Amino acid sequence: MDALLPQTSTQRMMIGSFVLLILFLVAWEWLPGLFGIPAFIIPPASKVWDEFLHMLANDRLLFHTMITAMQVLVGFLLGVLLGMIVGFVLGMSPTAEFMLSPYILALQIAPKVAFAPLFVIWFGYTVYPKILVAVLIVFFPVMINVLGAVRAIDPDIVRLAKSFTASRLQVFWKIEFPAAMPPFFAGLRIAATLAVIGVVVGELVGGNTGLGYLLTFGEGAGNTAMVFVAIIMLTLIGIALYGAIVLIENRILHYLPARARKTA
Amino acid sequence: MAKIRLEFRKVTKRFPAQQRNGEPITAVQDVSFTISDGEVVSIIGPSGCGKSTLLNMGSGLDPVSEGQVFVDGELVTRPNEHVAFMLQKDLLLPWRTIRENVELGLEIQGRPAQERHRIAENLLAKCRLQDFVHHYPHQLSGGMRQRAALARTLAVDPAVLLMDEPFSALDAQTKMVLQQDLGRTLAEAGKTALFITHDLAEAIALSDRVLVMSQRPGRIIEEIKVDIGNRDNPMERRKSPKVGPYVSALMELLHIDQAAA
Secondary structure, three states, X not given: OOXXXXXXXXXXXXXXXXXXXHHHHHHHHHHHHXXXXXXXXXXXXXXXXXXXXXXXXXXXXXXXXXXXXXXXHHHHHHHHHHHHHHHHHHHHOHHHHHHHHHHHHHHHHOOHHHHHHHHHHHHOOOOHHHXXXXXXXXXXXXXXXXXXXXXXXXXXXXXXXXXXXXXXXXHHHHHHHHHHHHHHHHXXXXXXXXXXXXXXXXXXXXXXXXXXXXXXXXXXXXXXXXXXXHHHHHHHHHHHHHHHHHHHHHHHOOOOOHHHHOOO | OOOEEEEEEEEEEEEOOXXXXXXXXXXXXXXEEEEEOOOEEEEEOOXXXXXXXXXXXXXXXXXXXXXXXXXXXXXXXXXXOOEEEEOOOOOOOOOOOXXXXXXXXXXXXXXXXXXXXXXXXXXHHHOOOHHHOOOOHHHXXXXXXXXXXXXXHHHOOOOEEEEEOOOOOOOHHHHHHHHHHHHHHHHXXXXXXXXXXXXXXXXXXXXXXXXXXXXXXXXXXXXXEOOOOOOOOHHHHHOOOOHHHHHHHHHHHHOHHHHHO
């Protein structure tokens, strides 16, 4: 009897969530009209849906979405890899961190999206400036989290491994690398949302592909529904990436107590 | 005369000064003792007297400033497979199951998986953790975690066990249960151990001899042979009427009553 309770409460929450979605769509469809807000400010849900179908058929919406998604994914993976490597190296070498920390701090404070025009000058209207902005913006949260995790390892654990005659490489693979995983994944979640921002800014600045391009195109044409569609598609890309990370995280960090993992 | 397992020969340890122009700090000075095969020896002393420093030098993690440390007749210069240590913290890795934690040392030493599993499961059964082999550390109580740490220490089959206040973070009753486990396990396996503690009763309950250290710079000021019997059964030993006089003698040596006055 007791075992059934959580399930029914979960079901109840899901039903509640669904009802809320319906209410939201209804409000979106009719509320702006009731308040006399014109459709070029907030187009109703049905109009955005029509625009979505129209864009699928006429504006190569899927193609632009795939381009943006590909840039997000590549930029994310490269940024994560780079952030992880630099995080581990700096975490293990206080000398390197001391020498590099002013530059890292400066680069961290600089708004990464401001580099987009520079990268467009360097690489033209190609996929590279977009990917590069994503790499830059993804790099920091991952690096900072890995660096902090390596620093936070109890030195006695490393001494324990060394007393078992562990080599430097063994200390890394058996202690430091797994110990950094929980903060690393926390960094990945932040990075996933940032990667989308990086790519969109790159696309806004220059180019004729991607959802960012559709955004500026819709803006120029006064097509508010198109802008809405582009925003929704971008959000979906972000959700897909975030969801994939949560899935992988749950597999890798399965050892953590349930309450420490339950965030999504 | 039994084989000597651990020997400290005129060992001194100095740490560099904390401030500029300061004197280097001498943690321990001119410490010499030997531990024979199968012996359990405790070191007690006031806090900050360098007990843990002795242990770090014994395990080869810290170099000595003067003198030598020998394990099984070999000069200790770096960590080696003859020694294993255990601390107050269990230091279990949260991402490894209990069995995988016990196997850590064996894994580092490159032993094949099947052999590792056999050794670990065997030891976990001895430490009464056979039902928790595939659990994660956070699912265990403090006492159980420390028993798993003991199994991890024993898994590499060290010639000498170095233990630094391994039970001091546990509550009084759990502590007695673990002392019993340790006493029995050490006796059964015929293991040699150097046991650091600040608990006088614990030192007497577990050891063949107790070495008493002075304030810093730590020196060994007295060696007391514990002649009670039942070393494999600390619980029974604690009940012996002979324990009282030993505790009084140690209190005297450590000037505990003066500190309280």
